[in-house]
Amino acid sequence: MHTFRDFSFRPARAALCLLPALLLAACGPAPETSAPPLPVLVAQARPAPDGGQVFSGEVRARREADLAFRIAGKLAVRLVDPGTRVKPGEVLARLDPEDVRLSAAASRAQQAQAEADLKLARVDLERTRALRSQNFISQAALDQKQAAYDAAAARSEAARAQATVAGNQSGYATLTADVAGVVTQYFAEQGQVVSAGQPVLRLAPDGEKEVVIAAGESQVGAFKIGQPVKVSLWARPLPLIDGVVREIAPAGESASRAFVVKVTLRPATKGEDEAVRLGMTATVVAGNGATAQSGVVLVPPGGLVQAAGKPVVWVLAGAPAGPVKAEARPVTVAQYREDGVLVSGVAAGEWVVSRGGHKLQPGQLVRAESLPGEAPPALSAAAASAGGAK
Missing domain, CATH: 2.40.30.170 (Efflux pump adaptor protein, beta barrel domain)
Known part of the structure; x- marks a missing residue:
């Protein structure tokens, strides 16, 4: 005959014993979660000028140079933008080369024609000289052939020079940098017709x-x-x-x-x-700005905030290379200026919150941001520390 004593109730009794502990743990406080760093703008406190x-x-x-094409034409392509660093000889822009190519071809054809005329005039002159040596023609006829030859030689020389100029103009359709530097501004867009000497780009040499x-x-x-x-x-x-x-x-x-x-x-x-x-x-x-007032630094205008009715500056615990704590430090205002506020209580070189300090709480983590066009705070901090090490 089977009885229920063959079954063990020990696991059930163990679970019942653990239940109060689990309930107490569930009723306990939730684990703390760290708040995300608050983005703020930061700046370094600077030494205050002593009356300067x-x-x-x-x-x-x-030095800056306005670069222009030496010939007129239609701007076919502009290869650089403001801020582009260029090297000597680098191509910056090009004109439509079709017109200058045709002009160069026409000049070469005129040169070939002038050289052919010169060759014919030379042959006629040699024949006339032979006839004159035998007294078959007059001196006037020889002089006429000599003048025709001289005129043909002059036309050939002019055509050769014109062909050289046309060849040079083909090169003038390309605008290149003479020196290394940075393009700071442009004055013409692709498709615009520019005249000779009209500025197209501005280059700041290194x-x-x-x-x-x-x-x-x-x-x-x-x-x-x-x-x-x-x-x-x-x-x-x-x-x-x-x-x-x-x-x-x-x-x-x-x-x-x-x-x-x-x-x-x-x-x-x-x-x-x-x-x-x-x-x-x-x-x-x-003025006397080469020296600094003892214990007085210049902070940005937005770096000074009020806490409990007193002026404070939020100072970072370290360089803004990542999330860092900010603490409110009481300061004494020495002077309000257009470029900031002179205060004591902060050391020159310390990183302070320049905007967003009114949202902070003591010990809060912040993340440094930078304004458009400024160097990132992390890079500025690294550069400043490297400069101090030197």
Whole structure:
């Protein structure tokens, strides 16, 4: 006779014992999930000028050349765009070659005809000389053949020169770069008919770069030819770049009454020179700006926010090469300026949040972004650290 004692209830009893523990675990707090980094704009705190005047300007090439075709024609193709780096001899644009090809062919045909006429005139002259030596013809007849030969020789020489010019014009239908540089602007599109000498492209040759600024009537006195100044790039605030005032406009512009001042850059290293790109925004410090106020730095206008009614600046815990924590640091405002705010409490070179600080919480992770046309913060941080190591 079978009984139920043959069946084991131990697994069921074990499951019932574990059930309270599972219920307690389910009622416990959910595991913490890290919030995604908040995208913000960042910048480096820069040394504050000691009473010097600050001017914003644009980086340009010291020399620029407007390139044009030496003949008129229809622009068939433009092979470069602004920002394209070119080498000496590189083709930049071409005209429709059909007209110049036909002109060259016509010139070669005229040269062949002139040479045939010259050959015939030479034969006639030799025959006339033989007849004259035997007194069969007069001297006047010989002179006439000599003049005909000289005229044929002149026509042949003119046709040869014209054929050479036509051949050269065939080469003029191709626009090439004479030197290495960067194309900064173009003035004609494909299909447009251009005249001889009409600018098609603007090329900035490799070499010295300068910052062009505009100084008002009351500010231009802060500059003198040959005066050393300090230059800072918004995309790479540190290290500061040495500059020298090269040119001061003798007269102000009629509309703005501002005087154009050109500052030649003197990068200390090749890395500094490569970091300076045409079109970048630069800040020139004139006057006593070569030195810095102790403990005072310049931060972007959007870097100063209010927390509990007090001014703070959000400072990154490290270089913005990836997600990094930001902490609010109390600061003391020294001066409000057009190009930023002078504060104490932040060290020069530290990375601060320039936009988006009002959305942050203490210890929050942020991801550095850059404005269009600026160097990525990660690259700027790497370049700044490399420059500091040197």
